[in-house]
Amino acid sequence: xxxxxxxxxxxxxxxxxxxxxxxxxxxxxxxxxxxxxxxxxxxxxxxxxxxxxxxxxxxxxxxxxxxxxxxxxxxxxxxxxxxxxxxxxxxxxxxxxxxxxxxxxxxxxxxxxxxxxxxxxxxxxxxxxxxxxxxxxxxxxxxxxxxxxxxxxxxxxxxxxxxxxxxxxxxxxxxxxxxxxxxxxxxxxxxxxxxxxxxxxxxxxxxxxxxxxxxxxxxxxxxxxxxxxxxxxxxxxxxxxxxxxxxxxxxxxxxxxxxxxxxxxxxxxxxxxxxxxxxxxxxxxxxxxxxxxxxxxxxxxxxxxxxxxx
Ligand code: GLN
Numbered sequence: 001x002x003x004x005x006x007x008x009x010x011x012x013x014x015x016x017x018x019x020x021x022x023x024x025x026x027x028x029x030x031x032x033x034x035x036x037x038x039x040x041x042x043x044x045x046x047x048x049x050x051x052x053x054x055x056x057x058x059x060x061x062x063x064x065x066x067x068x069x070x071x072x073x074x075x076x077x078x079x080x081x082x083x084x085x086x087x088x089x090x091x092x093x094x095x096x097x098x099x100x101x102x103x104x105x106x107x108x109x110x111x112x113x114x115x116x117x118x119x120x121x122x123x124x125x126x127x128x129x130x131x132x133x134x135x136x137x138x139x140x141x142x143x144x145x146x147x148x149x150x151x152x153x154x155x156x157x158x159x160x161x162x163x164x165x166x167x168x169x170x171x172x173x174x175x176x177x178x179x180x181x182x183x184x185x186x187x188x189x190x191x192x193x194x195x196x197x198x199x200x201x202x203x204x205x206x207x208x209x210x211x212x213x214x215x216x217x218x219x220x221x222x223x224x225x226x227x228x229x230x231x232x233x234x235x236x237x238x239x240x241x242x243x244x245x246x247x248x249x250x251x252x253x254x255x256x257x258x259x260x261x262x263x264x265x266x267x268x269x270x271x272x273x274x275x276x277x278x279x280x281x282x283x284x285x286x287x288x289x290x291x292x293x294x295x296x297x298x299x300x301x302x303x304x305x306x307x308x309x310x
Contacts, residue, residue, distance in 0.1 A: 001222050002051055002216075003044070003065055004301060004304070005046055005047065005051050007051070007055065009053070010045065010053055010054075011044060011051060012056045012176040013043075013055075013244060013297055013300045013301065013304075014041055014043055014055040014056055014293075015302065016296070016300065017041065017293040017296035017297045018121075018282075018293050018296075019254060020047075020293055020296055020305075021038055021039050021041070021282065021284035021292060021293050022038075022192045022283075022284070023292055024284040024286050024287075024292040025038065026040070026266070026283045026284060026285065027264040027265070027283070027285055027289070028124065028191065029160055029166070030159070030163045030166065030264070031093065031166060031287045032156075032159040032162035032163070033159065033162075033164045035135075036062070036265070036283035037077065037283070038270040038283055038284040039284070040056065040057060040079055040282065040283065040294045041056050041281070041282040041297075042055065042056030042057050042058045042060055042203075042281045042296075043055045043056060043058075043278070043279070043280050043281075043297055044058055044203045044204040044205040044208035044278070044279045044280075044282070045276055045277075045278050045301075046205070046207060046208035046209050046211070046212045046276060046277045046278075046279070047275070047277075049057070050127075050221070050222075052205060054204070054205065056204075057113075058204055058205055058215065058280075059203055060203060060204075060281060061156075061164065061201045061202065062203050062266060062267050062281050062286075063156050063159045063198060063200065063202075063203065063204075063263070063265045063267075064094075064197075064198060064199075064202060064263055064265070064280045065133070065198045065202045065263030065264045065265045065290075066116070066121070066189045066198070066261065066262060066263040066270075067261045067262065067263040067267050067269065068121075068198050068200055068263070069115060069116050069120075069124070069142055069205070069267050070116075070214070070236050070261050070269070071117050071140065071143065071210070072121065072125050072128060072142070072197055073085075073115045073121075073124050073235075073236065074232055074236055075139060075140055075238070076127040077117055077232045077235065078228070078229070078232060079127065079149075080127055080129075080223065081286060083237070083266045084116075086090060088123050088127065089112055089114065089115050089120045089123050089124060089205070090108070090110060090111050090112065090113045090120070091114060092113050092114055093113070093114060093242050093243045093250075094113045094117055094243075094247070095248065096117070096247060097116045097247055097277055097288070097289075098115075098118055098246045098247075099169050099170070100117070100152075101119070101172065101176060104119055104176055104177065105176075105248065110180050110181065110182055112177070112182070113136075113158075114239065114242075114243045115239060115243075116243035116244060117246075118170055118188040118209060119173045119175055119177065121194070122170065122173060122174055122177070122183065122190060122194055123177065125190065125194045125197060126183055126184070126185045126190050128140060128193075130157070133189060133192055133193045133196075136193055137196050137197065139192060140197060140200075141154065141200065142249065143227075144200060144202075144210070145260050146215050146227055147209065147210045147286075148202070148206040148209045149208075149221060150207060152219065153202060154201065155199050155200055155201065155208060156200075156201040157199070158298060159198075160198070161195075162198035163199065164191060164192060165194040167191055167195060169246055170195075171187060171191060173186055174190060174191060175286065185215055187205075197275070198263075201272065202267075202279075203281070204267075204279035204280055204281045205279060206279065207267060207268075207277075207278075207279025207281075208269075208276075208277045208278055209221055209277060209279075209280035210269040210278025210279070211225060211269045211270050211278055211279060212271070212276060213228065213233075213266045213277070214228070214233055214240075214259075214269075214271040214273050214277070214279025215271035215274065215275055215276065215277050216258045216260075216274060216275075217233050217274075218230055218232065218233035221230060223287070224235040229251075232237070236259075237273060238257040238259075238271075240259035240260055240271065241253055241259045241309075242264055242299050243282070244260050244261040244286070245260060245261075245290050245295075246261065246288050246290065247288055248286075248290055249289045252290075252295065253303070253310070255295075255299055256295070256298045256299050256307075256308065256310050257308025258270050258271070258272050258278075258298060258302055258307050258308065259271045259272075259273070260278075260298060262290045262291060262294070264289050265281075266281055266282050266284065266285060266295040267279070267280065267281050267291070268295070268298065269290055270298055272307050273309055278298065278301070280293075280294040280298070281294075282297075284295040
């Protein structure tokens with residue numbers, strides 16, 4: 001696969017994409033996220049032989065937010081297996097915003113449609129094994145540290161608290177699902193874990209490495225040892241295609257055609273099957289909650305290097 005490993009080309013793509021940031025705005029429903037600089041844009045492309053091409057301020061850190069949903073799903077699937085996990089969360093896209101409650105009432109009160117919307121992700125988080133929140137979080141963190149090879153990855157406690165204190169919508173999703181027996185956990189405890197999961201902090205190089213492992217059937221960057229079983233890596237990529245960009249996933253599949261997952265911090269993690277991992281941070285979001293410049297970068301890369309899987 002021919003892929004971008006020259007910095008000059010990537011810098012040009014990033015510069016061009018950055019012209020669009022003024023069309024969007026940073027997320028502010030989580031107060032701590034509103035402090036982000038809307039004009040920053042960083043990109044890392046990770047490929048074989050440890051080649052990482054980067055552009056922008058790649059040391060800038062940001063929280064995973066919804067990107068964490070892919071990783072909590074991986075852990076839950078490894079813990080409990082497909083049958084158990086998918087008895088409690090579905091596999092179909094919704095066409096609704098990520099935090100919508102409507103399908104819980106109109107479609108199925110006992111099963112959120114997929115693990116990439118908030119309702120489904122909350123159920124998935126409740127399935128991570130461990131006796132306490134700390135133990136569950138620690139298991140998720142060490143999984144992410146293993147994927148990235150970065151043992152310093154941790155939770156940004158300010159962002160976690162800021163979301164926990166204001167998570168009225170996620171609370172209501174939880175209480176609705178608890179009423180219907182989908183969630184058994186104490187809601188506040190589950191929300192504490194979920195908001196910490198969303199507040200795990202990375203840079204775009206970490207994100208590119210996660211994308212790389214998922215792209216390459218779950219195998220470790222350095223040793224090729226499996227970290228995620230092949231069939232689970234395949235499930236993750238499939239959800240990234242069908243639901244990864246919220247209710248813009250269809251258009252993104254047509255325009256870009258790369259499995260990708262975005263988060264409201266402005267991060268996007270992309271995994272080109274059997275190829276490269278891409279990590280992007282650009283906090284100016286469109287009305288669906290996707291990084292405007294980030295999507296432009298992926299569109300340009302896909303076009304230039306013919307990366308669409310379709
Ligand atoms: N923590 C965020 C929330 O639950 C994640 C949402 C997102 O990134 N789309 O609202």
